[in-house]
Amino acid sequence: MIVKSLKFRNSKLADSSEQIEILQNTIQDSGEDNFSNYIKRSGIEKLTSRKIEIFQINMGKMCNQTCKHCHVDAGPDRKEIMTRETMQMCLDKLFETDIPTIDLTGGAPELNPDFRWFVTELKKLNRHIMVRCNLTIILSNPGFNDLPDFFAENNxxxxxxxxxxxxxxxxxxxxDGVFEKSIKALQMLNERGYGKQGSGLILxxxxxxxGAFLPGPQHSLENDFKKELMDKYGIVFNNLFTITNMPVSRFLEYLIDSGNYVDYMEKLITSFNAAAVRNVMCTNTISxxxxxxxYDCDFNQMLDMKVKDNLKDHISNFDLNYLDTREIITGQHCFGCTAGSGSSCGGAIS
Amino acid sequence: METYYKPEDLKKFADVAEFDGDLAKKFFEYYGAVFEEGALTAREKSLIALAVAHTVQCPYCIDAYSHDALEKGCSEEQMMEAVHVSTAIRGGSSLVHGVQMMNHVKKVSM
Structure with missing residues (x-):
């Protein structure tokens, strides 16, 4: 079955305010079950940034896939992509900072026609660059078949x-068909040295x-993945990150349509892990x-919850001093990052 | 609809402490310790629990350990194999009594 974006289908959930209302007006947001009350009980009065270490750039919502759980509501029918002008502003602001890591995400960031130009310019800043590649993009068009080479050349x-x-x-x-293409793409990355010991190329x-359940222990799953992918397909990789699905966009739609929404939210709340709060990704990331x-994080971005100070909420008025110590905007969706072992773009956090 | 088993009762499991807190505390401490990683992995224990849940035919346990096994990273294939282990033992336990039946039949027959 071909999935279309919420926006394409004119779903009510395409409106972020509708999503926020659902998240706030269910049993979870009343009194004791409010996220901010939970963090207060864990000894944190307000969630604030520690220092920005990751500059995460969403290069656009366009994607060659339409995953059922996508919190970005990305897909081939989404045309919103970052312009070169905005990329230049990112480059200019990054030049003035020492933020060490740049995280490129989407959609499929590679679909942005300025992707390679942007990466080449970012490299000149001498920072660590990571790209969230959906794998199938490499095989989606002959013009993308050399992406493993491009990634490797730019480390x-x-x-x-x-x-x-x-x-x-x-x-x-x-x-349909994503698994086989993903395996082929992983093999291509391995052939280029990615994931192989001593290559310096990290995969x-x-x-x-x-589905509507939490990820298991990261280390144990990593062992399973390494064994299965090696035994069946000869694939190697460095680390496995476990990430909890957030009740946002199409995953929220899935939860509601499948009758799992209330149980899932209860599971996130009852699995609240105070130890995870101090290390949630919004405390060292700007999105x-x-x-x-x-935005404080990718999820706030999809809910259109910009950073608190509306005079400093755009790259054109990027103020690192403010952002390094800003108060973070939270909501009921934040329970997704504090459940169980915690969750971030870099996997489990506690 | 009124039923003997109510899914929401699973969430009230800890409420058994209301009538006897001391024994409930001991039980839940023991229960937690049993499922910790040990000589068997937490995942192996989850699959054993899933199989036993089917043997004792406890709807609460089946829901709980179907979910737990997914969270532990088990595949659907592994979970169904665990249920078949339960089925084989249940079926086998009936069938092995066939020997007793045969013994009796042979004893009383010419």
């Missing part, structure tokens, strides 16, 4: 989603559950939208 860390080491679960979540995989607006 980019590749972070790729593979929800399971079996076809059935992967294709259910990411679309990390992301596991996120194919830049395709249009240059600034």
């Amino acid at each position: 980019i860390e590749v972070v790729s989603s593979l929800p399971y080491y079996q076809k059935i679960n992967t294709d259910r979540q990411r679309g 990390n995989l992301v596991y996120n559950p194919s 830049i939208g395709w249009d240059g607006y600034l």
